[in-house]
Amino acid sequence: xxxLASDLKLCGRPAGRVLEEIERFHGFPAPGVVxxxxxxxxxxxxxxxxxxxxxxxxxxxxxxxAVQLFTxxxxxxxxxxxxxxxxFALTLYDRATRRGYRVWLDAxxxxxxxxxxxxxxxxxxxxxxxxxxxxxxxLEARRAVLSCRSVIVTDFLRRPKKDSIAICPGCGEAFxxxxxxxxxxxxxxxxxxxxxx
Amino acid sequence: xxxLASDLKLCGRPAGRVLEEIERFHGFPAPGVVxxxxxxxxxxxxxxxxxxxxxxxxxxxxxxxAVQLFTxxxxxxxxxxxxxxxxFALTLYDRATRRGYRVWLDAxxxxxxxxxxxxxxxxxxxxxxxxxxxxxxxLEARRAVLSCRSVIVTDFLRRPKKDSIAICPGCGEAFxxxxxxxxxxxxxxxxxxxxxx
Numbered sequence: 403x404x405x406l407a408s409d410l411k412l413c414g415r416p417a418g419r420v421l422e423e424i425e426r427f428h429g430f431p432a433p434g435v436v437x438x439x440x441x442x443x444x445x446x447x448x449x450x451x452x453x454x455x456x457x458x459x460x461x462x463x464x465x466x467x468a469v470q471l472f473t474x475x476x477x478x479x480x481x482x483x484x485x486x487x488x489x490f491a492l493t494l495y496d497r498a499t500r501r502g503y504r505v506w507l508d509a510x511x512x513x514x515x516x517x518x519x520x521x522x523x524x525x526x527x528x529x530x531x532x533x534x535x536x537x538x539x540x541l542e543a544r545r546a547v548l549s550c551r552s553v554i555v556t557d558f559l560r561r562p563k564k565d566s567i568a569i570c571p572g573c574g575e576a577f578x579x580x581x582x583x584x585x586x587x588x589x590x591x592x593x594x595x596x597x598x599x
Numbered sequence: 600x601x602x603l604a605s606d607l608k609l610c611g612r613p614a615g616r617v618l619e620e621i622e623r624f625h626g627f628p629a630p631g632v633v634x635x636x637x638x639x640x641x642x643x644x645x646x647x648x649x650x651x652x653x654x655x656x657x658x659x660x661x662x663x664x665a666v667q668l669f670t671x672x673x674x675x676x677x678x679x680x681x682x683x684x685x686x687f688a689l690t691l692y693d694r695a696t697r698r699g700y701r702v703w704l705d706a707x708x709x710x711x712x713x714x715x716x717x718x719x720x721x722x723x724x725x726x727x728x729x730x731x732x733x734x735x736x737x738l739e740a741r742r743a744v745l746s747c748r749s750v751i752v753t754d755f756l757r758r759p760k761k762d763s764i765a766i767c768p769g770c771g772e773a774f775x776x777x778x779x780x781x782x783x784x785x786x787x788x789x790x791x792x793x794x795x796x
Binding site: 553554 | 624625626629631632655657659660661662663664665667671673674675676677681682683684685686687688690698701703704705706707719720721748749750751752753754755761762763764766767770771772773774775778782783784787789790791792793794
């Protein structure tokens with residue numbers, strides 16, 4: 403555990419445990435997931451403990467894992483939606499009122515934190531910036547590199563419920579008939595061929 | 600823990616622990632995630648312990664959580680790709696050889712397991728099929744409701760690496776310039792408005 407993490411609490415647990423949970427789930431203490439823990443921590447603090455929040459994440463990279471580890475929202479339970487927009491931002495919001503908080507890694511603020519800035523904007527090759535150094539800077543900077551705004555969510559609010567299931571005439575598998583006459587896999591063409599070896 | 604789970608091993612751990620891990624991560628022992636654990640278990644067995652497999656999941660519902668819990672693949676680390684195709688299927692494959700195994704919940708086979716069939720094809724309302732009963736049937740059926748085929752993956756093999764980062768002229772946030780002149784959020788229109796309350 404990084405020495406700086408010893409007295410810090412994040413998402414309701416000691417920062418050392420946050421780093422361990424990230425390593426176990428994500429494979430290593432990725433800078434993006436550690437920053438994500440600070441982002442979740444800030445959004446949780448401002449939305450308050452009494453709100454059972456849904457999450458929207460604006461990138462596939464790293465950030466979904468912070469949300470899945472440190473909130474009750476996962477991809478599979480439908481409380482976390484993930485947009486492939488490549489913005490390092492997340493929103494936690496109250497699904498009853500649609501009010502919530504969007505937190506993002508702010509390139510204007512990282513400018514004052516060169517290691518984080520260089521990593522975020524990919525200004526240096528990976529091996530020029532050792533992970534341990536970068537993690538130290540992230541644990542020092544905490545929320546200083548983030549911004550937070552209160553927002554009202556207007557889209558991606560609920561996932562559609564499946565009303566009925568059909569069997570695809572193409573592949574013979576169950577699918578949601580709102581996709582069309584056959585499943586999306588058969589419509590689009592699959593991602594595999596059968597291995598006859 | 601369900602009595603049937605006491606002597607069963609799944610994904611390298613006792614089935615009771617599998618159910619606990621699902622409950623902690625997903626919120627409750629969802630039938631789809633429990634079936635997902637059997638699917639991952641089968642795919643892992645046939646691909647063998649020496650392959651560090653990537654995953655492709657063909658639905659957003661439930662199944663991504665089984666993969667994230669019981670393999671090293673997560674959405675945020677990029678080893679799991681998720682297709683919104685609404686097919687209850689997953690593939691684990693060797694990223695070096697592209698060979699792997701696709702496992703799916705097979706509607707032809709669930710026909711012999713009425714509780715699972717009714718749940719899978721949404722033939723009965725949720726409250727007519729108590730969770731405890733359905734979980735019992737799933738733990739009895741094990742792989743009898745699944746099919747498995749060896750496949751060669753031909754698409755969605757790698758995620759593109761980001762080469763450079765730009766600042767979006769619309770929102771001022773960092774984004775991947777391959778999206779265009781501004782970020783996908785600004786291109787498409789956001790999912791929130793600022794809360795001035």
